[in-house]
Amino acid sequence: MLPTFLTRITYVLLAALLFTSCGKQQTLQGIFNQPTSPHEAYARRLRQAGLDRTALGRDWLAAADQALRDSLVVTLPFEETGYFRAERATAASYRYAVRAGETVRVSLTLAVATQAHVFLDAFELRPDRSTPTLLASADTANLAFSYVAQDDQQHLLRVQPELLRTGRYTLRIQRAPSLGFPVQGKTDAAVGSFWGADRDQGARSHEGIDIFAGRGTPAIAAAAGYITRVMETPVGGKVVWLADAEHGQHLYYAHLDRQLVQLGQKVRLGDTLGLIGNTGNARTTVPHLHFGIYRSGRGAVDPFPYVRRPDAEPQAPRSGPNRPGQWVRVREKSADLRRSPSFKADVLTKIPRHTALFVLGAQADWYRVEYPGGGIGYLPVQATNATLEPLRRETLPAITDLLAQPFLGAPQLDSLPARSTVAVLGEYGLYRLVRSQNGEVGWLLSTPKKSST
Template sequence: MDEVTPPPHRLLGGFLWPVLFAGVLALAGCSKQQTLQALFQKATPHEAYARQLHQAGLDGRPAGRTWLAAADKALRDSLVVTLPFAETGYFRPERPLAASYRYAVRVGEQVHVSLTLAPGAGARVFLDAFEVEPGRMPLPVASADTMVLDFRYRAENDAQHLLRLQPELLAAGRYTLKVSREPSLSVFPVQGKTDKAVASFWGSDRDGGARRHEGIDIMAPRGTAAVAAVAGYVTRTGETPLGGRVVWLTDAAHNEHLYYAHLDKQLVSPGQHVQPGDTLGLVGNTGNARTTVPHLHFGIYRGGRGAVDPFPFVRHTESPAPATVGPDRRSEFVRLRNAAWLQPTAAVSNGGSRSRTRLSTQEPLLVVGQQGPALRVLTAGGHVGYVPAKAVVSAKDAPLRRLNLADDKELLTGPASGAPAIGVLVAHASVAVLGSSKDYSLVRGPQNEIGWIVL
């Protein structure tokens, strides 16, 4: 197991750090064994860890309750991203949080999730993907923890998916998350070609609008090999008025039937087992394609659902843009140059959707992540969203004002009366006011300590 360094002895949510640390250390001692067990049980690693919190009595402690509440909130209040994307983030040991991202998927796509922890960040992190639909409980589709930093899963429906990322208690450090889409078919169905060769797509008009195109047309010279995109069995060959010479290949693993049409020649027989890349026939223009240039009509039919768009099954992989543009501002407090709305998506430059949270120029924002030119920030009120990096100033470099305290002030971890104290600033101490929210001010003390006080 990773070496765990005990945190300093200070109050956290009404109980001592060492008490919480002892409980978390007990969890860590058996985490790998229990994670391996979870891989063979219905419980996900996240669920197994939550059960361990309960068994250790930590779900009754403030930090444990906060961790569980953050996990639940992430399923109801997610940020919106477009695949592919990359984002850097920051774990805060004193405040358990969970990040969640919602994105659209198409049936047949393969989603690739990759998490990289910065050197020194030995935290265990849980990744859980869900299919989400209004009015329905999130449906788990894939789960992992940091025993598997890189995993893939296949989308079975056109849907909205949500990825939740949450570290274990007391986790600290930085990370980079990348999520992209890939083709789920292991081989493109025409040898030597890619999705750039697709000239006619799903849904295009056929026969003057009397029917719709139930597949994609892949342009290739006559005689080019049409190959098996998956391992499976040839279930049928023959010749039809529309498809000309055709081959049907069954992918039993996914209850799908792949349809190859307009072939010049068929080179397989029914019952034959093939591997990805094996030649099924040669591209031609037989059937109702006899007046067109040679191409392969490729279709996919799912058991019980009929034809589906094959393009997401073969679309090439796109790499996400760099996660960080400009300086790394994670764990830094910033303020806005001008009042603005907190955005639920990193595409903050298009003036699109906005959250209900209005941010003033006085409010300090903690940068907990970066996605390209956008910063993911945590507000004093606990809201999470995005602001443009170019729209902020460093609170440390541009304090609102400087003053000497008139009397002693308790330094708090948050802008609330119940927040744990991390120290005391004595009377006449010189402080820099980094921001304010309601009755509280974020200050930096003479020893560079940062916390909240009531002025």
């Protein structure tokens, strides 16, 4: 049901906008270095239709901007079921840390009954830039894209539906390597010496990783490309250099027992370049591959994020009641609303007992909730009631306005008649979250007499 405060003219304009933007099925797309993202195109159409001059249109644009400035923090791998509602223009945003060389995979699936156009945008946040940099976008009923992180930075993912849509989604963010593993039959568990370790009694640091394997184990191409050097040096011993043109970098294989490629040779991912040994300054050690990555204009970088094993499957939301899109109530004396789903995360505010909270998302043992005071954060599932049984029932002594939000001037949902009975589901200051006799849920500012229960 549309809120009563949405004017008829706004609805007519909005219906026209939604028809033009969603009349055709969109195809899955990952957009890189494109001047206009689907989200930006929709915002432009919204302005052209004059909806930026309506309250709902302004709220949608403001929510999109606010999401880039005020995000919650999550740890990868990550999965959350989320909810958006038609009567409120909102956008969810999640901030996460990435390492250069990691492939970030993002997917969002809408629930079967959800008919909505959703915009999914990934941004890089840099302290030296005032605005986030768009990395990738998608907008379809089954969203997915991936991109390779270029630097160790904070990234942000924004999820925002078109106007006037209610529905549920499942969001997943995972990391994977951007290169293949350079030693046949091994994984990152075989890495025994990491980037930055001391060498020559601290005179220099290790500019790569050492991967230990038996002598004669194939060293393989971690990417497709061309062989640019096949040589022998005092330090690296028998070495091979592979140009990875797709990623703008060179891969360095050192201490080989044998080299099995030639200068200028084209190789595919997984082709054998040489055999593991301990030549050069590794002759006193057990056989291993020194693997390095040198990026154009940057020199040596840590190879580990490029070849680390993919993230395990993220922990799905807990079994039990499906709470996103529903109200819950704090059952303890007080509960901490946190910026991240971790007991070590910053506390945004303390929430008193019986406070009603709207669940926007759920992951593992945490809810992402909207606090009546306007804040959004994470709360442990165990801090809320398992069921939302009424605290009590109250009889209204006079005609009372049922409000959409707990503050003066909030939109009116209904007018409840005198002597009607409401079920009190939660509290916030002088306000009560109630369910009326016809099942409508909203807020009352009143201190009515209590009836017997």
